[in-house]
Amino acid sequence: MITLLLAHLGLALLAPLLVSRIGARAFWILALPPAVTFGWAVLAQPGVHSSSPPSESYTWVPEIGLELAFRLDPLAWLMTLVVAGIGVLVLIYCAAYFDDEEPGLGRFAACLLAFAGAMLGLVTTDNLIVLYIFWEATTVLSYLLIGHVTHSRASRSAAMEALVVTTFGGLAMLIGIVLLGEQAGTYRLSEMAVPSAPATATSVAVVLLLVGAVTKSALLPFHFWLPGAMAAPTPVSAYLHAAAMVKAGIYLVARFAPSFADVPGWTPVVLVLGGGTMLLGAVQALRQDDLKLLLAYGTVSQLGFLVVLTGSGTVDAALAGTTMLLAHALFKASLFLTVGAIDHATGTRDLRKLSGLRRDVPVLAVAGTLSAASMAGLPPMFGFVGKEAAYTAYTTGAAPYSPWVLGVLVLGSALTLAYSLRFVRGAFRTDDQVPPLQVHAPGVVLQGVPLLLALASLALGPLSTHLEEPLLGYAATVGKSAGQAHLGLWHGVNLALVLSVATWALGFAVDAARHRLASLWGEHTPVPLSERAYRATMRLLDRVSLEVTGALQRGSLPLSLALMFLVFLVFPGGSLLVGGHDWASLPVRAYDMPAQVAVAAVTAAVAVAAVRSRRRLRAVILVGATGYGCAYLFLLHGAPDLALTQVLVETVSILVFILVLRRLSGRFNDDANTSERVLRGALGIGVGTVTALFALVMPGMRQAAPASEGMDSWSVDFGGGHNIVNVILVDARAWDTMGELSVVLAAATGVASLVFLQEDNVEGARRKLGEIRARRRTTHGTAGAQARWLAEGQALLPERRSVILEVVARLIFHVVIVWSIYLLLSGHDSPGGGFAAGLVAGLAIAVRYLAGGRDEMRAAAPVMPGLLLGTGLFLSAGNGLASMLAGGDVLQTWHAYVRIPLMGELHLVSSVVFDIGVYLVVIGLLLDILRSLGGALDQQIEDEPGRSLDDSPAHSDHGTTGPR
Template sequence: MGTGERPLTFFALILPFLAAAAAPLLTRLLKHNAAWVLALAPLWMFSHFAGMLGPVSEGAAIAGGFDWIPSLGVRFSWYIDGLSLTFALLITGIGTLIVLYSGGYLKGHPHQGRFFSFILMFMGAMQGLVVADSFLMLFVFWELTSITSFLLIGFDHAREASRRAALQALVVTGLGGLSLLAGLLVIGAVSGQDDLSGLLASGDLMRNSPLYLAALILLLGGAFTKSAQFPFHFWLPNAMEAPTPVSAYLHSATMVKAGVYLVMRMNPVMGDTVAWETILPLFGGVTLLVGTLLALRQTDLKLMLAYTTVASLGLLVMLTGFGSEKAVEAAVLYLIAHSMFKGALFMVAGLIDHESGTRDIRSLGGLRGAMPVTFAAAILAALSMGGLPLFFGFLAKEEIYAAIAVGGGWATLVTVVAIVGNALMFAIAFAVGLRPFIGAAAKTPKHAHEGPVLLWLGPVVLALSGLIAAMFSTIAHQLLSSPMASAVAGQDLQIDISTIPHIGMPLLHSALTIALGIGAYLALDRLRASMASVLEAIGWGPDRGFDQAIRGLLRLSFGVTKIVQNGRLDIYMTVTFIAVALTLLVPMVLFGELPSVPVFPDLWFYEWTVVAIAVIGLGAVVYAQDRLTAIVSLGIQGFAVALLFMLMGAPDLSFTQFMVETLSVVILALVMTRLRLSVSDHRPTGQKILDVSVAGACGLAFGMLLLKVTQLPFDETLSTFFKNYSLVIAHGRNVVNVIIVDFRGLDTLGEIAVVMITGLAILALIRIRTKDQTVPAKRKGRR
């Protein structure tokens, strides 16, 4: 790691987005072979991160970054320790294989370029998430994964099921994101830190805070929705509507692991409390059981895998929350193993689907001859998922049982849950990885044969890496697992488990798991039938609950809109003006801020004349027989006020007032003629009294407000500044105009933008021909 590390890491962070921008064009030029070029991006990132293995495995953390918005204290910074690095390597490594796999899987798809673009953007978001240091960056990338996964799940947007799944994922993970944001704010407020590296150094600060529980619940709200913990698990299986590369990537190694990452990241500062060690194992354990049981019910290969992913995430959360160093080690090993075998199995499922035309396990069989390479990859991955010796999954499982078999009621319960869950996952692993390949050849929609290299490369590499990592477990532990476990535990941990089985409780538990698993595999059809009948008996699930919640929300908003937006202009106006009068009057009365009675003004006779004209104009408005006369009379009053401004020495104000009054009369008259109202006023007496009181209250309120304002001592700082510097700094003698265009230029820019938007809105209102032809009048003016 030389001095060039910082720009290179930054480049690695933005490279996927650059590649995403180039993807559509490349795909147009090279068709599906663009995958070979695009895969170079994640491959380079992988090698860049791999270069960090040396220092990180020695316990160093690589931090870097630069100021983003210095005035707000926002930094674009990263912090790469063992945990981040392992995640980054999984994301970029599997990402490389997924890009290649997508090249083969979506070959000839009209929107393949778009797909590459989406998946690379997702990769960038995910990578940013796991290396982010500042809370803000963490949150931004977290949300970015939600948004890009929305695009990916809904990729096949012509189908309703895809759109629903995408929306569901976005709603669930988006809500979780808000919860996370709140949690991060609480943590920031308590600890005074705004980045993870600072937080990790804060010791027991969070645990001792009275706000600990609130922060924990908010944080877990984010983590549990993202990582599909029960009862938020339903979006994950639905997200299988996405093309298989998406499932293989998002739902094996990345997106859904983001929640696990967050929990692991917070373990050193938030873990080791009663709440932590109760909530996490509880939700994790329930998720593990629910996931595996629901997986039994499925016949679709992808859905079976999806539910076991839910179960695996539950297992990971359960282990992280168990609270011992061994459990952390187990979680780390299982996470690495799961990323490899689940990615491979998803790709195998897609490959089978792609080549045979179906993913239904009941109509698949005997593919071993037609797809030997796929079969090899599938069986290797299944062996790892089943936790059989020689594979990385075995290490994970041994470590799990070693960690939780510590005696005591709670640990025994956890052990039972783990054994049942693992046994069922074993059954599913072989149902996906073995069953389609053995037995008599079944008749499939397409004549199955081996897929192209782009398709089988990914699963083969991943499945083999599960074997190789276990073979050379010492090196794997030293480089990946131990640094990661140390980062999660917050203290130095050395993992030393190897593939050679040791006689003891863990092995016994493993053997029990495998025996149960084989039994479940053989009885799969019967188990599926009984699960189906149980689920039918229950009938309701969170998935349907989601629909009901959305429908209820829609109905509620329709109801509220009906009450609030009833379409009657006079009611809107009455409510608005009553609100205005109350806002002005109530504080004045409550806080005793009423203005004192003003002294009688000393005016010249012609000034009194103008005031009289204004009053006459107002009287004419009230007594006018038809509307046009009323509008013109209002104009008289306005002109009189403009004249007063002129006499009192405010030519600019007066000038503008003249023009505004003129245009108001013209526009009001135009609006009135369009409204096709009757010429005169037919309001009943009650209505008249109400209108008069509202108008009177508003007038009174504004009058008193102005009186009060003028009675307050006048702060001359600003006017002196403007007077003194208008000519010197801004080269203008007209102070008013200099303020508008120079001193307060930004305000004016905003104001003219508002003027234009208002114009557009009014234009749109006029153009829309509604049934009752009503158009709200809008007086425009300024000052």
């Protein structure tokens, strides 16, 4: 199972490249992982229904019970068939639905396949925490898919609405997962059982889990997000909102019903919300003129139906629920894809404007009519079998509140028949009063995929008796049965059949009264109360955040720093005052060696000079010098790795400051009065004093042995390296480093967004890189090309060129790059590592930029920073997965000594791959900074009328502050 998940992920990462090369035809290739998954699930059926279903388990974070555990039991098997089977057909449908020139098609393809993989992981995982991770992955990916049309405000708004609602439910569900896991003593779904006397915490946990299911499956009162999500492309609607994402909530209810249906709070929530959603969605579907919205509200109604069935807690209802789950996936996906083909052929989905499609596209008419018949529960369709099973489940009296639930199901099914008739009539009627539309043939794929699904619904009706045994595999786990659980088209004349006839009669009556009902409820559909509440809440949050931000963040850096320092003085400083410390007995030692005194004195003097400096550049250099002084102190204490990193960070910081200073005046604004200076000085002295006192007090409060004891031998035994710092970062605390890499990624994105405010700027940078690569290919091998160094810098004006700097760049660039690689590869046993090596490589590129300008920087690193950032994060994460697949823990280090003839013994450590990822991420960050704060600011300055780079404010002591 993990192999199938990785196949989805790996091909999803390659999807943009495939789409860029072969266009929409790439979807045929992308359909391979779901196709293989579907075939594997079909072949695994005998083992699924045995006493030991297929399972896999890999340790992840054992301290919190987190493991990559997967189990293909009957319910997971059914959901896998739905997710993979519909996924294959939707991806194939996309190949014909989209043009090769569709904007963002590569991103869309990657997200759609990744979503299929996330759904596969969600339904097969046997660990609650991993289930939550996949749950949130589907939330994020659905946001990207719904908002595919980025220039559409409606699309962006719908995506955000879906994200907010489902994330809210996901957070509630996470609390429920933790409560439930702690109560049960395990996070394994297969090992979890309700206690004999459920505690209040169990009831609360179950209700919180249901909140997650309700939001995900668009039940009352959160149903409004699903119709809004119809702004997504039709394949997204067919997959996410008919067969996959909204089914996640149904799956959650079905998964916990066998164990928790008797827990107080479960039954009322499931039946009230499910039944109410079924009726409300059906009524709203009858009011829609947009075929896609009609199906959306119909989906809301059917989801309520499914929640009632799967959550009732009886074998009969569970069998009906799994039957309807499969039937709904088939007919609703077919109907959505039919609407997509109609829209593709006519340019509209408005049923008031459609006429004659039964004649123009008869294949779609057959597919749509058959699928609508299944949705309406008409024989011999598979939907009829599911509806009959549902009626049977509640005519036995075994299910709770059977008479009331049965009444809701009959009324809801009658309304379903009515809006199914509305769909067929609106889509395929022939009306002479409707102006004719220009219809072009949708193509074989656009018609064949929905027809295949419709024919499957038709075939499974008569064959439903053969599905009874596989579907009973899950239903039998519920434990309570009235002995009536059977599937088939004909069970004789019984109460369920009578109710079906009554349903049809009522449904046709509602359809006959459609004009009277339309005049009764008006022309426009009112905005649901819950949606109005959502919008009001979002407006309130915006207003409150604006007020809070306006009060606390006034755009003044001194004020923000003062607030942070005041909090530090009040709370940590206050704890020192009330801590009852014996200040007289503190172990104060002036110094360990005389060199410390000299370095500390010089560093302090430089810090005072920085405070008194009126020039920005001088202050930046002096502040950097204090950092170098700290690095020297690290070195004196025997920490060369920390010293090296500190020096490199200070150097990069100075570089960034200098780049930014070009847009600022040369001097500080001397507008502070005497009282402000006194307050600043007092605040600075106070913070320094409290920090020093903490440094004195903390060592005396130690109760446990220092963590550093024995680390010299531990680092060799645990990580196979002698550099303790590096072993901690890439072995012992690798998860922390992984999180920090994500933060670096976010920081790089933030830096770029400050400058590249328009997409055109990013595209311009890509075009420039393409030109440089093309020029390299054209001139490669010529004598001129080989003789020139800093070739891209030749375009600089003579007054902007420095021969000395160009010579220095030529002398040191390759040496520094080689040194960075040495630091990278030797960092496990000596000072260095991926972070320090990445800083060194980034500084080498910075030298090229300073010597030859932005084009030379692009020539030195002819890749987009995002590629380096993404590749680095992928390598670091992949290293963790590889160790797991090798039989160890996630991010576990493997090392070995290999003897090479004539070279001696070579120490190989698997964590070097993780370090290479860090190396690439850091280079990507620095390249993004140079591209944004360097090259982009160069361009801005040059584009300003009458300005050049030499005229930037930082070159003048009295220049005006430029745009920030």
